[in-house]
Amino acid sequence: MVQNDHDFSIPTRQPSVAIGIILIKFVRMTVRAIWPLLLSFFIGRRAGSTFEDVVGYLVLGFAAFNLIGSILTYFRFYYYIKDNAIVLDKGVLKKTRTNIPFERIQTINFSQNLLHRLFNVVSVEIDSAGANKSEISIDALSKEEAIALREYIMAEKEQIINEIGTEEEKEISADKSPSELLLHLTPFDLLKVGVSQNHLRSMGIIFAFVFTTINELTNDIGDFLSDQFTQFESYAVHNTLFAFLFSAVLVIIISFLFSLGNSVLKYYDLKLWMGKNGLKLVRGLLNREEVTINKNKVQMVSWSTNPIRKFFKMYTLQIAQASSTEVNAQKSKINVPGSYKKQISRVINMVFPSEYLGTEVKHSISSAVKQRIVLFYGILPSLVSLSLWFLIEEAAFYFLLILPLSVFLGRAYYKKRSYEINEELIRSNSGIVGTENVLTQIHKIQAVKVKQSWYQRRKQLATIELYTAAGEMSIPFITLNEALQLENFILYRIETDKREWM
Incomplete structure (x- = not known):
């Protein structure tokens, strides 16, 4: 038995600060789910709408009910260790x-948020x-107790593996080599990542938020936009062009600052350690x-880049861990931006087995x-735009620019x-403007599907797939014959390989 100052065999509650953390998590989830109803409630009250009052009170009542349930959950939550297992009641x-x-x-x-770090x-x-x-x-x-719990569990796990584990598990468990700091994002690296x-995705998020908010505040967003643009009718053409360019530059600056701020919040002081057993x-x-x-x-394992990141000779490294549901699979993908080719x-x-790398x-x-x-992305849209000549007149010819663009994208x-x-x-390689490479071991593939569209x-x-x-x-x-041969080869390798997939 591994010695430890903490007695984890006694059923223990979380520290009292957990009440506040549970409540904040509950409030965040509730607001995220019902904020349009809450906004409608406050607007409805100013307008004297009875319906919005009823909806608002129902929402608040539902929130209060769940709030009480969250507090009670804290008092009925215990964790302890029994018979070489961690138990949660x-x-x-x-x-x-x-x-x-x-x-x-x-x-x-x-993980720690601000409240966690405060306490x-x-x-x-x-x-x-x-x-x-x-x-x-x-x-x-408490951080001290959490570290002690992790060390205790991992030490006990190592002892169990040494007694009943396979030779491979024993070899991995016996590795005591210290972790090596593989990557540390400096402030300058973080700036390059930002x-x-x-930035197009940032623009989309900003526009979605603005238009959704406006739509909640006004009954007809079309009338709202029309009223705003009517104010510019008295300006000369060059003033209108200046306003358009100023707005475009402003949106680009805001999107850039949004992306940069998001990068700083998410990846600040990023450190990646590497040991024989894995990464931290x-x-x-x-x-x-x-x-x-x-x-x-x-x-x-995948690595991708775009033209700007390629200029900095940087990549985004993504490590995808095992997960049995599609939703959780997205959460299990860990992004490490600012990686260089040597670190990847x-x-x-x-x-992956090094003797096979580079022989694909x-x-x-x-x-x-x-x-x-x-x-599908050039000829058909162009024909549709020309057929709308009677509606948009000369503007229809501008859509013909899609045709040479589709040729470029196709190539x-x-x-x-x-x-x-x-x-x-x-390994799969893809991209249009940027590039993305995805690498996996064949024996870890769980299913193979061959499909055809009517065009194929x-x-x-x-x-x-x-x-x-x-x-x-x-x-x-790929040709149908090639796809079927690839399917048979992969299935054969899966069936004949006796290694575990995780």
Whole structure:
């Protein structure tokens, strides 16, 4: 038995600060779900609307009911250790008990928001093998107790593996080499990450928020916009052009600042440590996260770049861990921006067998994909725009610019879309403006699907989709014969490989 100053065998509640953390989490979830109703409620009260009053009171009553339930949940929440397993008892009306044996525990992760950091507590998530979510989540533990709990569980797990584990598990458990700091985002690196973010997505988020808010505040957004633009009718053409350019520059600046601020909040002081057993990631300004990545649980590794990030010679490294649900698969993907090629190579060599890396045979997709892109994204939209001549007149000719654009997009997509494969690994390459590469081991693939659209059937082409516990990989527009051969090869490798997929 591992010695520890804390007695984890006694059922223990969380510290009292957990009440405030639970309430804040509840309020955040409630506001996120019903803020349009709350806004309608306040507007309705000023307008004297009885309906909005009723809706508002129902919402507040529902919130109060759940608020009381959240407080009661705190008093019925206990955790303890029994028979080499961590046990969680919780529930008000329906009591549940979750029991996870130490040998099934994969990672123990910590996170902190501002309130956590103010009271020096952390949120603890314990993830087990094959879980569709973190099976045990503790909202608040003192940092000292959380670290002691993690060390105790991992030490006991190591002792159990040394007694009953396989030789491979014993070898990994016996590794005591210190973690190496692989990546640390400096303020200058963080600035480059912010500059090279997707600012179009930031524009979309800003516009969506503005238009949604305006739509809640006014009955007809069309009339609102019409009233605003009518104010500029008396200006000369050059003044209108100046206003348009000024607005465009303002939107770009706001989007840039939004992207930069989001990068700072999410990736501030990002550090990535690497050991023989896996990786540890720490990041965040207001919400500080500490995530442990077990290399056996990694399903896919991808790295991507865009023109600005390529200028900085930087990539976004994404590590996808095993998850049994599509929603949780998105949460299990860990992004590490500001990575350089050397650091990506170190991670890939740690996760995948190094003797197979670089031996993949490259295959191109069918050139018919260029024709499809030109047809569906160039010719058909152009014909539709010309057919609307009687509505938009000369403006219809501007839509013809879509045609040469679709030719460019088709060529760029075809040039970058390919796949590489050997006996052990399969890699997908894609992109139009930027590039993205995804790498996985064949024996970790759980399902294979070959499908055809009506266009592909006419051309004797197909798309093959490969499903892992962390998401899917798609290889489009290869010949049907090639897709069937690839499917048979992958299924054969899966059936004959006796290794565990995680």
